[in-house]
Amino acid sequence: HFAAHDVAPLLWVVGEPPARVYVSGVSHIPEFRAEGDLDAVIITLTFPSGTLGVIDLNRFSPYGYDQRLEVFGPGGMLEGGTRRADTMALYTRDGGYSTTPRFFSFPSHYAEAFAEEVRYFVDLVRERGSCSVTEKQILAVSRVIAACETSAKTGLPIDITWSKEDMPEY
Secondary structure, three states, X not given: OOOHHHHHHHHHHHOOOOOEEEEEEEOOOHHHHHOOOOOEEEEEEEOOOOOEEEEEEEOOOOOOOOOOEEEEEOOEEEEEOOOEOOOOOEEEOOEEEOOOOEOOOHHHHOHHHHHHHHHHHHHHHOOXXXXXXXXXXXXXXXXXXXXXXXXXXXXXXXXXXXXXXXXXXX
């Protein structure tokens, strides 16, 4: 539930699981509020190396599906942008913008990735390769998500201790 598809790639990019998470969120949509769910969430992750990670989730995106990855460091920035139906953009002295709409759903945004995921799964079932995701990586994401849910409920930062046996390799 709580941002697993955002937490997993962040842990992979950083190369370690976090030592602390803190979640702040609100419910603007009455139906979500009635279920105790949040529709706008900020997750702050503090890693043992000193790296900070921030995940910003919001169910409101009237301009289409928006998912980005930005990594800043002393050597520069890595950016993975939101895919569009095409890559046409206009830049003028007034600024840059695109009139091309974004994809409006998770399935449309990730159609190629889903197809590749099915091909990869079939290859694994037919024993034509090995799984690149380890059990420890999956369990690490689950532990981080559980800590995020606890933080959202309590309003407190949650420390996560990792033993050598729990520590995933990336």
